[in-house]
Amino acid sequence: xxxxxxxxxxxxxxxxxxxxxxxxxxxxxxxxxxxxxxxxxxxxxxxxxxxxxxxxxxxxxxxxxxxxxxxxxxxxxxxxxxxxxxxxxxxxxxxxxxxxxxxxxxxxxxxxxxxxxxxxxxxxxxxxxxxxxxxxxxxxxxxxxxxxxxxxxxxxxxxxxxxxxxxxxxxxxxxxxxxxxxxxxxxxxxxxxxxxxxxxxxxxxxxxxxxxxxxxxxxxxxxxxxxxxxxxxxxxxxxxxxxxxxxxxxxxxxxxxxxxxxxxxxxxxxxxxxxxxxxxxxxx
Ligand SMILES: Nc1ncnc2c1ncn2[C@@H]1O[C@H](COP(=O)(O)OP(=O)(O)OP(=O)(O)O)[C@@H](O)[C@H]1O
Numbered sequence: 001x002x003x004x005x006x007x008x009x010x011x012x013x014x015x016x017x018x019x020x021x022x023x024x025x026x027x028x029x030x031x032x033x034x035x036x037x038x039x040x041x042x043x044x045x046x047x048x049x050x051x052x053x054x055x056x057x058x059x060x061x062x063x064x065x066x067x068x069x070x071x072x073x074x075x076x077x078x079x080x081x082x083x084x085x086x087x088x089x090x091x092x093x094x095x096x097x098x099x100x101x102x103x104x105x106x107x108x109x110x111x112x113x114x115x116x117x118x119x120x121x122x123x124x125x126x127x128x129x130x131x132x133x134x135x136x137x138x139x140x141x142x143x144x145x146x147x148x149x150x151x152x153x154x155x156x157x158x159x160x161x162x163x164x165x166x167x168x169x170x171x172x173x174x175x176x177x178x179x180x181x182x183x184x185x186x187x188x189x190x191x192x193x194x195x196x197x198x199x200x201x202x203x204x205x206x207x208x209x210x211x212x213x214x215x216x217x218x219x220x221x222x223x224x225x226x227x228x229x230x231x232x233x234x235x236x237x238x239x240x241x242x243x244x245x246x247x248x249x250x251x252x253x254x255x256x257x258x259x260x261x262x263x264x265x266x267x268x269x270x271x272x273x274x275x276x277x278x279x280x281x282x283x284x
Contacts, residue, residue: 007035010070010167010199011056011086017064018051025051027064029225031218033167038193038200040210042234043220044244049203050091050171052220056201057088057169069167083111087165091172091203093156097145101155104144105130108162123162130158133188135181149176157185161192168192170202174209182206186213211235211258219243235259 009032017027025048033039041049054060056067058074067074074082087108095104105127106119112126113119119127131137134154139147147155153176160168168189174182190213193200204210210217210231217234219227221243227234240248246263253260 008071009034009068011201012068013052013056013065014068015065016052016055016062016067018048018055018060018062024223026220026223026225029218029220030065031225031228033199033201035197035199036193036195037215038189038202038213040214040217041201041203041220042205042207042210042217043226047220047222047243049220053088053090053169053171053201053203057086058082059088080111083163083165085165086167086169087160087163088169089156089160089171089173093152093159095144095147095152095155097143099144100141101131101136101144101147101151101158102127102140104155105136105158105162108159111163126164127158127162130162133161134158135184150178150181153177154181154185157188161188166198168198168200168202170200172203172205174204174206182209189213207235207240207261208253211260212253212256231258235261 011033013029013031016029018025029052031039041052043049051060055062058067058069058077061075069077069082069085099107106123108130109119109123109126113123128137128140131140134157136151136154136158139151144152144155153173157170157173160170173189174185177185186209189200189202192198214231216229217231218225219234219239226243227239235250237248237250240246240261249262249264250259251262252258
């Protein structure tokens with residue numbers, strides 16, 4: 001990280017603020033994404049993580065502040081130029097049920113095809129490589145409508161990888177995956193960002209996975225970036241309690257020595273006070 005931060009940020013958010021109508025989501029959020037790193041955006045439901053990713057991708061316009069992609073205001077850049085550098089896989093990616101997995105991965109190449117009407121061998125190679133990396137080669141000719149939720153999620157990642165972007169923005173890329181595929185996806189992202197000119201920014205609710213694989217975290221809560229820094233600087237009991245309203249036990253996971261979080265269940269009466277029984281029949 002120390003080395004990475006000597007370089008210029010690939011993506012920089014300066015004092016971003018956003019509101020849906022009169023409802024403010026966050027204010028004054030600044031962050032930088034450096035080459036060679038994975039940056040995790042974490043925070044409770046509704047804290048604005050997807051909104052922030054939308055603004056970072058240039059698809060949404062912040063109410064205040066600005067986003068710089070390789071030093072240029074992203075909203076002033078022609079969209080095809082942005083798409084050459086930056087890939088986005090949103091929380092609910094649109095996949096066309098009638099297209100095969102290979103066609104879907106290939107569609108990620110459109111941003112690279114320029115004036116060519118048809119894909120060439122390089123495009124096919126990139127799409128096949130992305131399917132291989134995401135463990136989908138054997139399903140290349142399967143229609144998207146016949147894929148499971150986790151396979152669709154991996155295919156959305158394959159489509160983003162096939163474009164060979166420099167910056168990858170991912171909204172909850174592992175949320176539908178079993179633990180084998182969670183690990184594989186995080187390892188793919190680690191390898192992707194390991195090439196020094198590339199970087200990943202991802203949103204996740206999996207704090208332990210984020211702790212293990214992210215170089216830095218931004219904790220979005222209470223209308224701003226409550227904390228940001230290395231996992232051990234952000235995943236602190238006090239900060240997590242402030243952000244999520246839960247008590248956690250922290251220790252070190254044994255493989256990389258990163259913080260590991262164990263949830264402490266609410267004591268009995270507290271459960272009821274906090275309305276945690278909303279899913280129970282009202283008679284209880
Ligand atoms: N199109 C919209 N119109 C109005 N309010 C919205 C819209 N999209 C999101 N919101 C609200 O903005 C807030 C932030 O939403 P956002 O989806 O960015 O949060 P999030 O942190 O990604 O949530 P989650 O963890 O549940 O995915 C939420 O309160 C949400 O209800």
